[in-house]
Amino acid sequence: DAGVTQSPTHLIKTRGQQVTLRCSPKSGHDTVSWYQQALGQGPQFIFQYYEEEERQRGNFPDRFSGHQFPNYSSELNVNALLLGDSALYLCASSLVSADGYTFGSGTRLTVV
Amino acid sequence: DAKTTQPTSMDCAEGRAANLPCNHSTISGNEYVYWYRQIHSQGPQYIIHGLKNNETNEMASLIITEDRKSSTLILPHATLRDTAVYYCIVRVSYSGNTPLVFGKGTRLSVIA
Numbered sequence A: 001d002a003g004v005t006q007s008p009t010h011l012i013k014t015r016g017q018q019v020t021l022r023c024s025p026k027s028g029h030d031t032v033s034w035y036q037q038a039l040g041q042g043p044q045f046i047f048q049y050y051e052e053e054e055r056q057r058g059n060f061p062d063r064f065s066g067h068q069f070p071n072y073s074s075e076l077n078v079n080a081l082l083l084g085d086s087a088l089y090l091c092a093s094s095l096v097s098a099d100g101y102t103f104g105s106g107t108r109l110t111v112v
Numbered sequence B: 001d002a003k004t005t006q007p008t009s010m011d012c013a014e015g016r017a018a019n020l021p022c023n024h025s026t027i028s029g030n031e032y033v034y035w036y037r038q039i040h041s042q043g044p045q046y047i048i049h050g051l052k053n054n055e056t057n058e059m060a061s062l063i064i065t066e067d068r069k070s071s072t073l074i075l076p077h078a079t080l081r082d083t084a085v086y087y088c089i090v091r092v093s094y095s096g097n098t099p100l101v102f103g104k105g106t107r108l109s110v111i112a
Helices: none
Strands: A005-007 A010-013 A019-024 A031-037 A044-050 A053-057 A064-068 A074-078 A087-094 A107-111 B009-013 B018-023 B032-038 B045-050 B061-064 B070-075 B084-091 B106-111
Touching: A005 A087, A010 A019, A019 A087, A019 A107, A031 A074, A044 A064, A074 A087, B009 B018, B018 B032, B018 B084, B018 B106, B032 B061, B045 B061, B045 B070, B070 B084
Parallel strands: A010 A107, B009 B106
Antiparallel strands: A005 A019, A019 A074, A031 A044, A031 A087, A044 A053, A064 A074, A087 A107, B018 B070, B032 B045, B032 B084, B061 B070, B084 B106
């Protein structure tokens, strides 16, 4: 049973560019959440998608956007990259009707 | 913001019990205490959760004080593979659409 798959694992972008990160949820899960983890900090909630709509959002600017597809996979898009966007981006999937989050291993984004 | 307070770091000898404390003095009656851990270069992993009774599973035990203002995660026989950052999280809903709010956690180092 595949867990949460994220791609790519590592990425280097230049300030001002745009980036797209991808996530395939655990089989049977219908909800995808995205988190940003800066070095030495705990993960911070960005937003959550269910039924192809953004349902909840953390304290992140609208440069951060996302999408969920009919097969429940999801993308995180970040526009106009800043140096401060360098972080580990984690995807977590869950089932809206039950408890339990499964996290992927993340995408390490470096902005130079 | 996280509603929990944890020590920044702790050491534990291999084979001994690791006791990780967490303060959550403002916890509400319907909030659960969750513990996750994050091994280096991986996403967070669920360990255990509880409401007011002590809980035990194959990974750990959770002891919650009677007033529910603090708790302790116990790893009964720590191994080198238990070296990780441990997060104590207070969460209101038992469902897959309530985001996890992480603090900085406790960095546990298990020493041979």
